[in-house]
Amino acid sequence: QGQLVESGGGVVQPGTSLRLSCAASEFTFSAFGMHWVRQAPGKGLEWVAVILYDGTNKFYRESVQGRFTISRDNSKNAVYLDMTSLRAEDTAVYYCLRDRVSYSARPSGTYWGPGTLVIVSS
Amino acid sequence: DIQMTQSPSSLSASVGDRVTITCQASEDISDYLNWFQHKPGQAPKLLIYDASNLEIGVPSRFSGGGSGTDFTFTISSLQPEDIATYYCQQYDNFPRTFGPGTKVDVK
Numbered sequence: 264q265g266q267l268v269e270s271g272g273g274v275v276q277p278g279t280s281l282r283l284s285c286a287a288s289e290f291t292f293s294a295f296g297m298h299w300v301r302q303a304p305g306k307g308l309e310w311v312a313v314i315l316y317d318g319t320n321k322f323y324r325e326s327v328q329g330r331f332t333i334s335r336d337n338s339k340n341a342v343y344l345d346m347t348s349l350r351a352e353d354t355a356v357y358y359c360l361r362d363r364v365s366y367s368a369r370p371s372g373t374y375w376g377p378g379t380l381v382i383v384s385s
Numbered sequence: 386d387i388q389m390t391q392s393p394s395s396l397s398a399s400v401g402d403r404v405t406i407t408c409q410a411s412e413d414i415s416d417y418l419n420w421f422q423h424k425p426g427q428a429p430k431l432l433i434y435d436a437s438n439l440e441i442g443v444p445s446r447f448s449g450g451g452s453g454t455d456f457t458f459t460i461s462s463l464q465p466e467d468i469a470t471y472y473c474q475q476y477d478n479f480p481r482t483f484g485p486g487t488k489v490d491v492k
Contacts, residue, residue, distance in 0.1 A: 298481075308421075308429065308472055310481040324480040325386075363434060371419060371476035373440075375428035 265290030267359045267376030274382045275349055283344040285359030285376060293317075293337040296362040296370030299344045301355035302378075311357070313370050314342065327353075349383045356380050387411050387475050391484035399492045402463045406487045408456040408473035416452045417477040423486075424469045432471075433458065465491055 271283040285297070299311040312323045312333040321333050332345040342359060357379055360372035388411035398404050408418070416436035423429040431440045433449035436456055446461045460467055468491055473484040 307486045308423070308474070308483040310474075310483065313479075313481070322479040358428065363431070369417065369476060371417070371434070371474075372481065373419060373431045373434060375430070377428050 264374045265361065267361060267374065269357060269359045269376045269379040272357065272379030272381045274384060276385050277350060277383055279349055280345070280347040281349060281381060283346070283357055283359075283379060283381070285342045285344075287340045287342070287359075287361065290361070291365070292340040294365035296367055296372075297333075297335060297342040298360040298362075298370065298372035299333060299342075300358045300360055300372065300375075301353075301381075302358070303352070303355040306355075309355070310372070312344065313372065315370060316362075316366055346381075349381075351383050354381060354383045386480055387414060387478050387482050389473055389475055389482050389484040391471075391473060391487050393487060394485065395488040395490070397490040397492050398463050400463055400465060404460040404463050404467075404489060406458040406471055406473075406489075408451075408458065408484050410454045410456075410475055410477075413453050414475045414477035417475055418449075418451075418456055419474045419476065420447075420449050420458045421472045421474065422467075422469045423472060429472070460489075463489075463491060467491070 266288045298313045314333045330348045335342045359376040361374045363373040418436040420433035421429040470486045
């Protein structure tokens with residue numbers, strides 16, 4: 264399954280930006296789609312975005328479309344989530360996920376990192 | 386968006402009991418469904434993929450079934466370590482969506 268470790272979380276003010284990173288190891292990173300999923304305090308799981316294994320296709324949930332950008336660097340085994348115009352409702356633990364199947368045309372996001380907490384508050 | 390519903394929202398059962406959770410999709414998702422176990426302070430863990438396939442290393446007391454819009458998740462003999470919240474997730478369409486979760490407790 265490999266290892267995923269998120270970083271970059273913290274406390275930020277509304278309207279500001281933040282970059283989350285996810286370092287991957289112990290698997291062939293360039294072969295797998297990567298996702299971000301979040302969980303707001305006391306709430307359920309909410310899928311945020313996915314980038315396919317080769318970076319050619321990206322999909323977002325509507326509430327972050329235009330504000331968040333997912334990207335990857337296969338040479339560094341890393342995936343990123345650039346978040347701008349942050350809102351209080353973006354406060355959550357953000358998890359990085361890897362697909363179960365390599366080169367998947369139907370990315371599902373199945374193996375999770377431990378998460379990083381983002382708090383948006385003035 | 387495909388809406389996922391789960392029932393019950395919570396349950397309490399005795400060790401050894403059979404526990405069943407249902408998940409319903411708002412439209413046909415074939416068998417593109419995962420089941421995850423989420424314990425507090427831990428990363429969620431995949432238990433079942435493609436609606437009925439047991440992930441490697443997951444105890445055989447966990448099972449899943451169904452296709453289309455109606456799915457079930459069963460713990461055949463509840464153990465104390467199964468205390469967690471369980472989520473279904475569809476991956477037929479974007480955005481991927483999760484059910485609201487079922488919190489399982491042991492009496």
